[in-house]
Amino acid sequence: MNKRKTFKVWLLLFPVVFLLYLFIWRPSVMGMVWSLFKMKGYTPTEFIGLENYIRVVSNTEFLPILWNTVQYVLWSILIGFPLPIIVAFAINELVHAKNFFRNTIYLPAIMPGITVMLLWYFIYSPTSTGLLNQILAIFGAEPYGWLNDSNWVILYIIIQKTWAGFPASMFFYYTSIQNIPGDLYEAATIDGAGFFRRLWNVAIPRMLPIIVLNLVRQIIAVFQVMQEPMVLTGGGPNNASMSLGYQVYLYGFVQGRVGQALSLGTITFLILIVATLFYFKIEKKTTENL
Amino acid sequence: MKAMKRVLTSVMACLMLAAAAGCTPSNTANDKDEQGRTVISVGNWPATEGEYLTRITKQKAEFEEANPDMAIEPDTWTFDLQSFYSKAAGGQLPGLYYANFTEIEKIAAGGYYTDITDGIERAGYKDAFDPRLVDLITYDGEMVTFPTDFYATGMSYNVDLFEKAGLVDENGVALQPKTWDELLEFAKTIKEKTGKNGFIVPTTNNYGGWLSTPLMWSYGVEFMKKNDDGSYTATFDSPEMIAALEWIRDLKWKHHVIGDEALVTPDDSRRQFALGNVGMMMNLPKYKTLLNYEMPLEHIGAMAVPAGPKRHVTLTGGYCATVKEGSTEDQIDAAIKWLEKTGDGGKVTEQSKKDMEASFQNTLNNGDVVGLLGLSVFAGDNEYRKLQLELTEKYRNIDAKQVKLYNDSLNDESIELQPEVPVCAQELYGEIDKMIQQILNDENTDIAAMVKKANSDFQANYLNNLD
Numbered sequence: 001m002n003k004r005k006t007f008k009v010w011l012l013l014f015p016v017v018f019l020l021y022l023f024i025w026r027p028s029v030m031g032m033v034w035s036l037f038k039m040k041g042y043t044p045t046e047f048i049g050l051e052n053y054i055r056v057v058s059n060t061e062f063l064p065i066l067w068n069t070v071q072y073v074l075w076s077i078l079i080g081f082p083l084p085i086i087v088a089f090a091i092n093e094l095v096h097a098k099n100f101f102r103n104t105i106y107l108p109a110i111m112p113g114i115t116v117m118l119l120w121y122f123i124y125s126p127t128s129t130g131l132l133n134q135i136l137a138i139f140g141a142e143p144y145g146w147l148n149d150s151n152w153v154i155l156y157i158i159i160q161k162t163w164a165g166f167p168a169s170m171f172f173y174y175t176s177i178q179n180i181p182g183d184l185y186e187a188a189t190i191d192g193a194g195f196f197r198r199l200w201n202v203a204i205p206r207m208l209p210i211i212v213l214n215l216v217r218q219i220i221a222v223f224q225v226m227q228e229p230m231v232l233t234g235g236g237p238n239n240a241s242m243s244l245g246y247q248v249y250l251y252g253f254v255q256g257r258v259g260q261a262l263s264l265g266t267i268t269f270l271i272l273i274v275a276t277l278f279y280f281k282i283e284k285k286t287t288e289n290l
Numbered sequence: 291m292k293a294m295k296r297v298l299t300s301v302m303a304c305l306m307l308a309a310a311a312g313c314t315p316s317n318t319a320n321d322k323d324e325q326g327r328t329v330i331s332v333g334n335w336p337a338t339e340g341e342y343l344t345r346i347t348k349q350k351a352e353f354e355e356a357n358p359d360m361a362i363e364p365d366t367w368t369f370d371l372q373s374f375y376s377k378a379a380g381g382q383l384p385g386l387y388y389a390n391f392t393e394i395e396k397i398a399a400g401g402y403y404t405d406i407t408d409g410i411e412r413a414g415y416k417d418a419f420d421p422r423l424v425d426l427i428t429y430d431g432e433m434v435t436f437p438t439d440f441y442a443t444g445m446s447y448n449v450d451l452f453e454k455a456g457l458v459d460e461n462g463v464a465l466q467p468k469t470w471d472e473l474l475e476f477a478k479t480i481k482e483k484t485g486k487n488g489f490i491v492p493t494t495n496n497y498g499g500w501l502s503t504p505l506m507w508s509y510g511v512e513f514m515k516k517n518d519d520g521s522y523t524a525t526f527d528s529p530e531m532i533a534a535l536e537w538i539r540d541l542k543w544k545h546h547v548i549g550d551e552a553l554v555t556p557d558d559s560r561r562q563f564a565l566g567n568v569g570m571m572m573n574l575p576k577y578k579t580l581l582n583y584e585m586p587l588e589h590i591g592a593m594a595v596p597a598g599p600k601r602h603v604t605l606t607g608g609y610c611a612t613v614k615e616g617s618t619e620d621q622i623d624a625a626i627k628w629l630e631k632t633g634d635g636g637k638v639t640e641q642s643k644k645d646m647e648a649s650f651q652n653t654l655n656n657g658d659v660v661g662l663l664g665l666s667v668f669a670g671d672n673e674y675r676k677l678q679l680e681l682t683e684k685y686r687n688i689d690a691k692q693v694k695l696y697n698d699s700l701n702d703e704s705i706e707l708q709p710e711v712p713v714c715a716q717e718l719y720g721e722i723d724k725m726i727q728q729i730l731n732d733e734n735t736d737i738a739a740m741v742k743k744a745n746s747d748f749q750a751n752y753l754n755n756l757d
Binding site for chain 2: 038058236237254
């Protein structure tokens with residue numbers, strides 16, 4: 001490519017690169033740099049090295065909150081990860097009412113996030129008026145605390161998050177299934193393969209890169225969970241559902257500890273960078289296979 | 291292709307200019323307009339059409355006519371922590387912005403104010419403020435903000451449930467629980483006679499901690515002490531704190547007078563109260579939210595906070611107006627004059643009387659409760675206070691007996707008024723929230739061990755990390 005052409009390419013790329021610099025790269029790098037400073041609001045005043053990091057990591061709540069965040073990810077892998085794959089295959093196998101199920105299952109994805117959380121707030125209400133407790137009452141059971149149960153609160157939040165988020169992933173998988181050449185299925189059927197055999201030997205291998213890609217994306221997204229504990233539990237009971245993301249919010253916007261918010265944000269970033277590098281590797285492989 | 295290049299170059303140039311402008315915050319207020327008038331932008335301006343906007347626009351016109359060298363620039367921003375720091379860092383705060391007292395620490399620590407000491411003196415307010423407020427609004431000898439509202443935390447009660455439970459005297463005025471133990475008896479009576487919960491304790495968003503401080507103080511709890519070197523030591527690992535938390539625990543597990551929830555948001559508590567499901571709750575003398583939940587006005591009642599074993603004390607709070615960082619003397623003068631125009635100044639003139647009347651009318655038009663008294667921002671038995679009392683009575687829209695217990699308590703000198711703790715208030719409230727959640731979740735919680743840990747965590751995580 002000659003210099004003139006290279007110049008034109010850069011010229012075309014420049015607006016995008018500039019916007020990326022302005023809205024993503026610059027704030028990210030500045031956040032990391034400022035995490036080494038004493039902050040007066042959003043203004044760095046004095047270089048203090050790793051002091052903000054020491055404060056964050058030595059906070060007696062740091063390790064419990066980190067463990068909570070890991071639990072969010074583990075539960076989401078257990079529940080939120082397989083569900084959309086299963087539903088996508090189930091819809092694909094439907095002969096009748098396929099469109100009806102496909103569209104109605106997608107409904108939670110188009111509901112505003114805050115509405116979904118409020119809806120689940122009432123579903124999980126620990127009083128006898130809560131939807132789940134009304135169902136329990138039919139079977140003669142006492143009302144249960146749901147989000148008030150510190151042992152299982154993260155699981156319940158993940159169930160809500162899965163309900164709201166799985167339709168989008170499900171469509172992702174559904175489209176992927178549709179792209180599997182029909183003759184592969186037909187050949188497998190002629191060879192006597194049943195549904196599960198076709199699934200295991202034909203569909204899953206073809207979809208594996210996309211499945212792994214989605215898994216990594218999910219880990220990255222759930223590791224940053226913030227809105228759900230903020231709205232549903234306020235991080236409680238007794239910090240049992242507090243996440244790193246929500247703690248960053250509290251540092252930055254409630255307690256006015258901007259330096260610590262930036263440090264914890266950077267720590268989260270460093271943890272996630274490992275997953276992100278893995279994601280890029282998988283994405284490259286996926287793109288090559290498409 | 292040449293045309294394309296020109297377009298791209300222009301777009302890039304615009305982007306760079308926009309970015310450069312956006313990246314260069316200016317904390318110096320633009321203080322003059324083209325007519326040479328001092329301009330001050332004012333926050334909390336109504337964003338929607340309505341009577342309030344009409345009235346404040348009229349006030350603006352009157353103000354600019356009476357003060358031809360000053361101009362008001364409306365700004366609809368209202369204080370919220372999500373946007374506060376970014377606005378402050380970008381120099382985009384309104385020239386005069388309003389916030390709750392609890393935010394003064396952040397405003398002062400960030401330096402997002404102009405010292406108004408001289409302006410206050412020029413306007414004749416030197417030594418005018420209630421002495422209890424002076425410490426609160428002064429940092430390092432500088433007056434950070436102008437207090438516009440000052441109130442004492444009280445209790446809300448449901449008039450209907452009190453009547454059904456027989457907790458009223460022969461004149462139909464509710465009985466005042468004098469102590470926390472008596473409040474518990476009231477709650478039991480309400481539960482027994484009406485089937486509704488006697489009390490509700492919010493437990494999230496730092497709200498439970500905030501509203502529980504009067505209870506804890508009244509048991510003799512001291513949350514922290516200031517050391518000679520300026521540092522603070524957490525001091526709430528005490529038998530008094532344990533006793534106060536045991537009282538809350540027993541509300542649920544022993545007496546069953548509160549709900550089953552361990553997580554109660556501020557909105558939950560207000561909604562439950564407004565729907566008539568709860569007899570009493572700690573509350574500020576602000577009742578608009580209850581009316582928003584369609585609580586009938588005739589069911590709203592306000593009373594004093596009960597006394598504890600050691601003290602009879604309540605928490606004070608309020609609202610204040612701050613002149614933003616980098617403002618000029620002329621802007622400070624304009625800001626104070628505007629506060630006088632909107633009924634927040636302490637001077638009584640024919641015009642200010644009209645302005646204050648308009649302010650009360652506006653409160654009524656907004657569908658708010660008029661009849662609850664606040665504390666006076668200004669010291670002594672001043673003219674302004676008299677006018678406030680007179681207008682509150684004139685525009686009162688709630689039966690006097692529904693607010694009598696609260697209003698009378700403001701003159702009760704046996705009730706101490708105490709502001710919130712001087713540092714790490716939100717962090718402390720967060721620790722208290724967690725403890726209340728824990729005891730409402732598990733009746734067998736080892737409260738002494740929990741308090742010891744909370745005290746130690748609060749010291750290590752926050753008080754040891756003060757800048």
